[in-house]
Structures are given as C-alpha cells and as structure tokens.
Amino acid sequence: MTSKLREVPKYAFLSIVALLSVGPLYFMVVSATNTSQDVLGSSMLPGTNLIANWQSLTEFQDVGSAMYHSTVNAVLTTVLALVVSSIAGYGFEVYHSPNKDRLMWVLMLAMMIPFAATMIPLFQLFADFGMVNSAFAVVLPVIATPLLILLFRQAARSFPHEIIEAARMDGLKELAIFWKMFVPTMRPTYAAAAVITFMAAWNNFLWPKVILVNSDYQTMPMLISNFTGGYVIDYGALMLAVLIASLPTIVIFFVLQRSFVAGFTGVVK
Amino acid sequence: MTPVVVPDRAPKKKSKGPKIKPSPAARRRSLTGWAFLLPAAILIGIMMFWPMFQALILSFKTGRGSALDFADPLWFNYTRMLEDEIFKMTVGTTLLYLAIQVPLMLVTALILANILNNPRLKFKGFWRTAIFLPAAISLVSYSLVFRTIFATDGLVNDWLLALNLIDGPVNWLGNTDTARMVIILGLLWRWTGYNMIFYLAGLQNIDPTTLEAAKMDGAGPIRTFFSVTVPQLKPMILLTVIMSTNGTLQLFDESFNLTRGGPANTTMTMSHYLYEVSFVNNPNFGYGAALSYVILVMVAILAAIQMKVGDKRD
Numbered sequence: 001m002t003s004k005l006r007e008v009p010k011y012a013f014l015s016i017v018a019l020l021s022v023g024p025l026y027f028m029v030v031s032a033t034n035t036s037q038d039v040l041g042s043s044m045l046p047g048t049n050l051i052a053n054w055q056s057l058t059e060f061q062d063v064g065s066a067m068y069h070s071t072v073n074a075v076l077t078t079v080l081a082l083v084v085s086s087i088a089g090y091g092f093e094v095y096h097s098p099n100k101d102r103l104m105w106v107l108m109l110a111m112m113i114p115f116a117a118t119m120i121p122l123f124q125l126f127a128d129f130g131m132v133n134s135a136f137a138v139v140l141p142v143i144a145t146p147l148l149i150l151l152f153r154q155a156a157r158s159f160p161h162e163i164i165e166a167a168r169m170d171g172l173k174e175l176a177i178f179w180k181m182f183v184p185t186m187r188p189t190y191a192a193a194a195v196i197t198f199m200a201a202w203n204n205f206l207w208p209k210v211i212l213v214n215s216d217y218q219t220m221p222m223l224i225s226n227f228t229g230g231y232v233i234d235y236g237a238l239m240l241a242v243l244i245a246s247l248p249t250i251v252i253f254f255v256l257q258r259s260f261v262a263g264f265t266g267v268v269k
Numbered sequence: 270m271t272p273v274v275v276p277d278r279a280p281k282k283k284s285k286g287p288k289i290k291p292s293p294a295a296r297r298r299s300l301t302g303w304a305f306l307l308p309a310a311i312l313i314g315i316m317m318f319w320p321m322f323q324a325l326i327l328s329f330k331t332g333r334g335s336a337l338d339f340a341d342p343l344w345f346n347y348t349r350m351l352e353d354e355i356f357k358m359t360v361g362t363t364l365l366y367l368a369i370q371v372p373l374m375l376v377t378a379l380i381l382a383n384i385l386n387n388p389r390l391k392f393k394g395f396w397r398t399a400i401f402l403p404a405a406i407s408l409v410s411y412s413l414v415f416r417t418i419f420a421t422d423g424l425v426n427d428w429l430l431a432l433n434l435i436d437g438p439v440n441w442l443g444n445t446d447t448a449r450m451v452i453i454l455g456l457l458w459r460w461t462g463y464n465m466i467f468y469l470a471g472l473q474n475i476d477p478t479t480l481e482a483a484k485m486d487g488a489g490p491i492r493t494f495f496s497v498t499v500p501q502l503k504p505m506i507l508l509t510v511i512m513s514t515n516g517t518l519q520l521f522d523e524s525f526n527l528t529r530g531g532p533a534n535t536t537m538t539m540s541h542y543l544y545e546v547s548f549v550n551n552p553n554f555g556y557g558a559a560l561s562y563v564i565l566v567m568v569a570i571l572a573a574i575q576m577k578v579g580d581k582r583d
Binding site: 010013014017018020021022024025027028031039040041042084085087088090091092094095096097100103107110112113114115116117118119120121122123124125140141143144146149174175178199202203205206210220221224225227228235238239242245246249250252253254257 | 298299301302303304305306308309310312313316317318319320321323324327377381384390395396398399400401402403404405406407408409410411413414415416417418420422423424427428458462515518519521522525526539540543544547548554557558561562564565568569572
C-alpha cells in the first residue's frame with residue numbers, strides 16, 4: 001500500500017507535464033474550427049467554423065502553393081541528406097584510416113559553426129549564381145550535416161564486418177555492399193535520421209525567408225508568419241493555417257516514432 | 270579469386286620501419302572510401318567553412334548592398350558595435366534566455382527521462398508521446414499559438430481572471446519582463462520533450478547491473494540517480510548542453526514571430542537583430558557579418574568551456 005502511495009506524486013507530475021505539453025496543441029486544433037471571437041473567448045470545444053476559416057484563409061493566401069514548396073524542399077532535403085550523410089558515415093567507419101579520422105574531426109568542427117555566421121555569404125553565393133528563389137538554394141546548405149554523419153558512423157560501427165567480408169568474397173562491389181547490405185539492415189537509423197531531417201527542413205524558417213525573396217515561392221512557415229502582418233487578425237483562420245503547417249511533421253512523427261527512439265539508441269555512448 | 274588482407278579496425282601500431290606497400294585491392298578500397306566521403310566533405314566545405322571565412326572578410330567591409338569596400342579603419346564594424354545600444358541589449362537578452370531556459374529545461378528533461386525509464390511505469394508510451402509531441406511542431410507555428418494564448422484578450426488572461434488570480438488582464442507581450450518570460454516558457458514547452466528523448470536513448474545504454482549494485486549497497490533512488498545514472502549519461506548531457514546552447518544563441522523564430530522583438534526591442538535576440546541589419550530596409554552586409562562573428566565567437570567559447578568542464582569530471 002505504501003509503495004502504491006509513493007507512486008502518486010510521480011504520476012501526478014507526469015500528468016501535469018503531459019497536460020501542459022498537449023494543451024496548447026489541443027487549443028490549436030479546436031481553434032481551427034472556431035470563429036476568431038471564440039478563439040479569443042478561449043473556447044475549448046470544437047466549433048462549426050472550419051469551412052469559413054478555410055475560405056477566409058485561402059482568400060488571400062495561396063496555401064496550396066506554400067504546401068507544395070514546403071513539401072518539395074523538405075522531401076528533397078531528406079532524400080539527399082540521407083544519401084550523402086549515410087554513405088559518408090559508412091565510409092568513415094568501414095574504410096577507416098588515420099587521414100579519414102582527421103577529416104571526420106574537421107567535419108565535426110562544423111557543428112560549432114552557427115548558421116548566422118554563414119548566412120550572408122551564402123546569400124551572396126547563391127545570388128551570384130542566379131539561384132535566389134530556387135529550391136536548390138534552400139536545400140544545398142542543409143544536406144550534409146555533421147550530426148547525421150556521426151549518427152551513421154555509429155550505426156556502421158555496429159554493422160558486422162563479417163557480412164562485408166562475405167559479400168566481398170561473393171564478388172559484390174563496394175557500393176553494392178553498402179546499398180544491398182548496409183541500407184536494409186540499418187532501417188531504424190534511416191527512420192530516425194529521416195524524422196529529424198524532415199522536421200528540421202519542414203520547419204526551417206530563417207534561411208528560406210532570406211533566400212526565397214519572391215513570395216510565390218514561400219513555404220508554410222513563411223506563410224503563417226506573414227499572416228499576422230495585417231491589422232485585424234482572423235484567429236480562427238490563423239489557427240487553421242498553423243494546424244495545416246504542423247500536420248505533416250506530426251504524421252511523420254507518429255508513423256516513425258517507434259524506430260525514432262530505437263535509431264537514436266547507441267548514437268552517443 | 271585472390272585472398273586479400275583487409276585493413277580492419279584493430280588498433281594499429283605505428284610502425285617506424287619501411288612502409289609496406291598496400292595491395293592494389295586495399296588501395297582501391299581506400300580510394301572507394303574517399304569517394305564515399307567526398308560529397309559530404311565538399312558540401313560541408315562549400316556550405317559551411319567557406320562562407321564562415323567569407324563572413325570574416327566581409328566583417329571588415331562597409332557599404333550598402335553589393336557596393337562594399339574595406340573599412341577604414343579595418344575594425345570599424347567592430348568598434349561600431351560597442352556604441353550600438355540595441356545590439357548590446359540583444360546580447361544581454363539572449364544570454365538571459367540561455368541562463369534561465371537551458372538549465373531549467375535540461376534538468377526537467379533529465380528528471381522526466383529518469384521517471385520514464387522505470388520498467389514498472391504504466392502507460393510509458395503514452396507519456397513519452399505526449400511529452401515529445403511539442404517537438405513535432407514548427408517554431409513559427411508554436412510561436413503564433415503562444416502569441417494567441419498570451420494575447421491581452423487571450424486564453425491565459427481569461428483563465429487567470431476566472432480563477433481570480435489577477436485583477437485585470439495582463440499585457441503579457443507588452444511588458445519587457447513578462448514578454449521575456451513568455452519566450453522562455455515557449456522554449457521550455459517546445460524543447461523539453463526533445464531533450465528527454467536524447468536522455469532516454471542514453472539511459473538505455475546504462476548497464477542495469479550498476480543500478481542493482483547501487484541498490485544492494487543501500488543507495489536510495491536520489492543517491493543512485495546522482496552517483497550512478499548521471500555520470501554514465503555524461504556524454505549525452507554534454508551533447509544536449511552544447512546543442513541547446515548553440516540553439517539559444519541563434520534564437521530567431523520566437524523573437525521574430527512571438528514578440529516581434531518588442532516591446533522596444535527588449536525581447537529581441539542577436540540573430541533577429543542580425544537579420545534586421547542584413548536583410549531589412551538598408552541591408553548592411555558588412556556590419557551584419559561582424560555581428561554574426563560575435564555569435565560565432567560566443568558559440569565557440571561556450572562550447573570550449575563546456576567540453577573542458579565535461580572532461581574534468583571524469
């Protein structure tokens with residue numbers, strides 16, 4: 001009995017934290033269906049204004065275009081980042097040599113470079129190449145991230161060397177070993193990497209805001225940020241926009257969350 | 270088929286004798302390895318190191334738009350900073366966020382992870398998902414949700430009034446102290462669950478027998494936590510400290526969207542001011558680059574200190 005009683009504060013604490021975590025999200029979802037007045041009136045129940053909010057939102061904002069550009073940017077970033085970083089992480093581990101270790105160390109230093117310190121020259125670089133407003137300008141600076149390379153190097157460390165030996169004996173080319181042996185085995189790691197990369201790319205705000213000068217190319221975070229620029233804010237429509245902008249990352253998280261934790265275990269030992 | 274000696278990861282002794290020529294197969298394989306690294310290394314070089322050096326050169330230049338020339342004296346932009354009251358305030362504000370938010374968040378995340386790691390805990394998946402969920406939302410989205418909740422006629426005031434905790438509506442985002450507090454609350458809300466996941470992953474690597482041993486020796490749960498769990502989590506703690514320090518020093522989305530830097534620039538972060546200087550109205554790339562180097566140096570110094578401290582406790 002006493003041990004049961006001792007558990008109470010623990011569950012109470014968890015309940016409060018969980019409530020505080022989910023509360024604002026619940027409010028966001030509910031508010032997307034309410035009128036602006038009801039949102040400010042703190043209604044915690046779903047309303048019937050969803051369609052009107054949608055009409056008010058799409059009247060002045062091209063949500064379809066923003067969703068399209070966000071999707072292209074995020075998918076392109078995720079695919080390229082996974083390919084480039086995983087093959088590099090694998091290369092550092094499997095073909096390990098002192099010089100490669102030195103290079104790895106230098107690349108890890110890049111983790112310490114704040115984006116702010118590279119932003120202006122990057123803008124100038126892409127402007128010189130006439131790439132302002134292009135998806136590649138959004139994507140290129142975020143493809144190769146030291147953290148992902150580290151993640152995949154750690155994963156490669158747990159990949160049995162005997163498999164590689166056996167594959168070589170069978171006459172498989174090095175790239176084929178990576179592609180046919182390593183990639184399928186490391187699915188949880190890829191899932192974890194995909195979740196963090198997609199979320200970061202989808203939610204990225206500062207760099208797209210700098211490089212996508214023309215509002216025709218704006219992403220969802222840029223759209224909702226601009227939404228509050230006017231004098232009168234339609235809070236119902238705003239919350240609907242915020243909800244739409246958040247749906248893809250929430251869905252991805254729920255689909256891949258099992259592998260997410262599994263993939264992260266063992267990154268830092 | 271020729272049997273080949275594969276250079277493996279076994280610790281190699283540095284031989285001082287004449288170098289043995291590697292077999293052609295081994296050499297080819299080493300080249301393959303370099304080819305695997307190349308795309309990532311080139312990208313990091315062009316997209317991170319090169320612009321970092323460019324920014325340093327740029328920070329010694331003045332002028333508007335693309336018409337830039339070396340300043341006279343060269344360090345003009347850096348001396349200008351010392352008289353820039355707004356910039357000095359953004360440094361103070363950013364450091365305030367860092368000093369309050371990061372320790373609060375990481376301690377909370379560590380406690381939560383420790384509770385969730387208990388094998389006898391019920392509804393573990395539910396707690397983990399609920400607490401991590403805020404990390405799935407974009408920074409701009411949550412900033413605007415918080416802006417709405419903390420509006421003068423918003424949810425927080427309504428509830429506090431209903432509970433008779435305040436006499437009249439508080440202008441949360443209109444006063445410096447409360448506006449800064451809202452930003453800190455927002456950061457805690459968004460990032461605590463995220464860091465908890467890192468600690469949970471770290472806890473899975475802890476040998477359970479060490480916890481059993483502590484129990485056998487008569488250590489209570491709190492003692493066990495500090496003497497057994499925390500030391501083993503140290504690499505993970507160091508990683509999260511460095512990541513959240515970097516993130517806080519580069520804070521932009523919340524300042525830009527939640528408070529717009531207001532009232533009177535008192536919630537504005539360094540990155541937000543850097544953006545205003547570099548890309549709004551009269552862009553000044555030279556001064557912007559100089560400001561960005563202050564952020565770079567602060568990140569480097571804090572990371573170096575953290576790694577030093579992190580190493581010492583061994």
